Amino acid sequence: MANDSSTGAPGDITQILASWSKGDPAALPHLAEALYNDLRRIAKSILRTESVNNTLQATSLVHELYVKLDAQHRSHFESRGHFFAIAARIMRHIVVDHARHRNALKRGAGLVPVELDDSVAVPAESLDYIALDSALTQLQERDARKGQVVELKFFLGLSIPEIAEFLETSESTVEREWALSRAWLRKTMRAA
DSSP: OOOTTOSSOHHHHHHHHHHHHTTOTTHHHHHHHHHHHHHHHHHHHHGGGSOTTOOOOHHHHHHHHHHHHHHSTTOOOSSHHHHHHHHHHHHHHHHHHHHHHHHHHHTTTTOBOOOOOTTOOOOSSOBOHHHHHHHHHHHHHHOHHHHHHHIIIIISOOOHHHHHHHHTSOHHHHHHHHHHHHHHHHHHHHHO
């Protein structure tokens, strides 16, 4: 998950995460500085399907992530990859909460189904994050690892090799789980 946009090396990030896990309040600002560009890239990826009318922007999403992380005292992150997986999950929940609020105001207008193809391309209109979140939660209850593959691929934007490395499994296993997960999510979301 290395990225040239990060200002901190993976080892440095791991040390900052360890300091934060031990309760060092100064660690979060260092973490924010070191990972800001990576997190903005992830946020832009997550929001890539939001409509132009959306009020949630990548910068706001990253800032809200930091507020939620700051509220979690003594979180434990095993590694940089573990931090990004948790960050993606928190951002997913922020986006879903935002979509719920927006839909309550609009009564659900303008939502389109999710298309989870190999490139994870989705329509340019508003994505129904609520339906995706519901289906993904069901998938995670049935098979936690398949749910994690979807989160890492769709929300974090990791490649199949990166996911395989993160989950310590083979690329063929990740490809198979990604394909099965996409099919299951399509079926579940259509039924809803």
